[in-house]
Amino acid sequence: MKRSEINRAISASKDFFEKNGWVLPPDPKWDITDFGLGNFDKIGLVLINLAEEEEYCEKLMYAAKGQTTPAHYHKQKKEDIICRNGQLVIQFWATDAERLTDDGTLEVKINGQYKTINSGDKVTLNSGERVTIVQGVWHEFYPESDGCVIGEVSTANDDLNDNYFFNREVGRFSDVLEDEEKLYL
Numbered sequence: 001m002k003r004s005e006i007n008r009a010i011s012a013s014k015d016f017f018e019k020n021g022w023v024l025p026p027d028p029k030w031d032i033t034d035f036g037l038g039n040f041d042k043i044g045l046v047l048i049n050l051a052e053e054e055e056y057c058e059k060l061m062y063a064a065k066g067q068t069t070p071a072h073y074h075k076q077k078k079e080d081i082i083c084r085n086g087q088l089v090i091q092f093w094a095t096d097a098e099r100l101t102d103d104g105t106l107e108v109k110i111n112g113q114y115k116t117i118n119s120g121d122k123v124t125l126n127s128g129e130r131v132t133i134v135q136g137v138w139h140e141f142y143p144e145s146d147g148c149v150i151g152e153v154s155t156a157n158d159d160l161n162d163n164y165f166f167n168r169e170v171g172r173f174s175d176v177l178e179d180e181e182k183l184y185l
């Protein structure tokens with residue numbers, strides 16, 4: 001990713017957080033990714049690691065309209081993804097290491113209640129709603145609204161080793177091309 005894209009993404013997310021009443025911690029731990037695919041407006045996410053402890057993790061995220069976090073699962077991490085503001089669509093697939101299958105069903109906890117959905121189904125979360133995603137469940141998400149504040153509360157997070165993307169071209173951390181001054185840490 002270009003440094004200019006990262007600077008722009010952080011500024012846009014700061015404006016969005018502020019507009020929606022989200023106060024960021026001092027020295028936010030920014031994590032901006034285009035998932036190594038070079039098309040941030042389509043495949044990209046802004047994350048802030050709010051708490052990263054041995055036992056648990058909390059993140060605040062921002063996705064603009066049109067930006068998808070591509071299909072992946074975690075082997076270690078169990079997480080709640082929360083729509084903090086806007087409307088968030090999450091698509092789920094039943095566990096299958098090789099493909100995203102539309103066969104079969106899976107149990108997903110939505111707002112604390114187990115629901116049986118078909119593999120490939122999309123769940124739309126409105127502000128305040130959450131899903132609990134257990135290890136091994138493929139998921140992909142994007143805002144339906146004009147941008148979305150997304151929360152994540154999880155067990156221990158290891159972004160270096162615990163993201164299994166369906167698209168093998170994905171790289172979780174992007175190389176940075178320094179084309180302008182770094183405005184944020």
Ligand SMILES: O=C[C@@H](O)[C@@H](O)[C@H](O)CO
Binds near residue numbers: 047081159163172
């Ligand atoms: O589902 C999304 C999350 O697990 C993120 O925390 C992760 O960093 C995406 O690679």
